[in-house]
Amino acid sequence: MNNVAPNVGLGLPIGDPATLLTWARRADAGPFSTLGLLDRLVYDNPEPLVALSVLAGATTRIRVQTEVLLAPLRDTALLAKQAATLDRMTGGRLVLGLGIGGRDDDHHATGTDPRTRGRRLDEQMALMCRLWWGESYGDGVGPIGPAPARPGGPEILFGGFKPAALERVARWGDGFLAAAPPSWAGGLFDTVRGLWKEYGRDGEPRLVAQVNVALGPRDVLDDARARMHAYYAFTGTADRMVAGLLTTPAEIRTAIAAFADLGADEVMLYCHGLDPDQVDRLAEIM
Numbered sequence: 001m002n003n004v005a006p007n008v009g010l011g012l013p014i015g016d017p018a019t020l021l022t023w024a025r026r027a028d029a030g031p032f033s034t035l036g037l038l039d040r041l042v043y044d045n046p047e048p049l050v051a052l053s054v055l056a057g058a059t060t061r062i063r064v065q066t067e068v069l070l071a072p073l074r075d076t077a078l079l080a081k082q083a084a085t086l087d088r089m090t091g092g093r094l095v096l097g098l099g100i101g102g103r104d105d106d107h108h109a110t111g112t113d114p115r116t117r118g119r120r121l122d123e124q125m126a127l128m129c130r131l132w133w134g135e136s137y138g139d140g141v142g143p144i145g146p147a148p149a150r151p152g153g154p155e156i157l158f159g160g161f162k163p164a165a166l167e168r169v170a171r172w173g174d175g176f177l178a179a180a181p182p183s184w185a186g187g188l189f190d191t192v193r194g195l196w197k198e199y200g201r202d203g204e205p206r207l208v209a210q211v212n213v214a215l216g217p218r219d220v221l222d223d224a225r226a227r228m229h230a231y232y233a234f235t236g237t238a239d240r241m242v243a244g245l246l247t248t249p250a251e252i253r254t255a256i257a258a259f260a261d262l263g264a265d266e267v268m269l270y271c272h273g274l275d276p277d278q279v280d281r282l283a284e285i286m
Contacts, residue, residue: 009035021055028059034095041109063094067270069097072107072112072120092150125168174206175207207265208268209262212246229241
């Protein structure tokens with residue numbers, strides 16, 4: 001469908017927040033388009049909006065992206081203010097990837113009901129969009145600033161696989177984040193494009209793919225596999241997820257080309273291992 005090479009971003013490891021400045025500075029100096037960071041609450045990971053704020057201040061051009069921020073866990077008005085602040089202070093470099101989360105313990109820790117998380121996200125989007133346009137909160141409460149760098153709010157991507165998540169892209173978003181292999185992502189991309197047209201949206205949705213990678217000597221690969229297995233243990237499919245880790249230049253190039261053929265605008269290479277030399281190794285194969 002598309003022979004144009006997509007942008008390539010880096011998904012950052014979560015095991016040691018202190019190393020992320022090194023990753024960010026190297027990526028900012030290289031060919032990468034975006035820095036991505038995942039979100040969990042009941043896990044040993046950095047809070048993404050805080051971490052990406054620090055990384056944005058240490059870089060000059062690269063975008064910072066949540067992959068994905070679990071919006072239902074957060075107070076809506078405060079989240080709107082935080083996102084607008086980061087977008088404004090970075091000159092529009094924030095990409096707010098949003099999702100509902102798949103772990104009940106994250107919701108238990110915040111007192112939110114996982115059974116209504118999708119409905120809550122839709123309600124949050126309605127309010128945040130109003131606030132980003134400068135409208136009043138409502139019920140006698142005025143506007144909540146600052147105004148984001150981009151009128152109407154930062155770029156919004158939605159992640160997920162169910163029909164409601166894909167429809168959310170067309171209703172509220174600018175694009176779709178697919179954490180799926182090319183064999184699955186193609187159908188998801190087609191569905192999102194179809195819904196985009198059904199909703200009468202102009203242009204095309206931005207399509208972002210995510211693939212897990214590790215590049216380096218044996219100890220780097222072992223570290224990545226162990227961390228990836230621990231992260232996905234809750235799914236019951238950790239072994240299968242780890243088996244899909246791409247660990248050679250040829251595998252990574254092939255995946256990028258496959259997503260390009262599907263029309264992806266960007267491919268995020270998600271790194272689970274901590275070695276920051278992976279930034280340079282990945283840059284060399286692009």
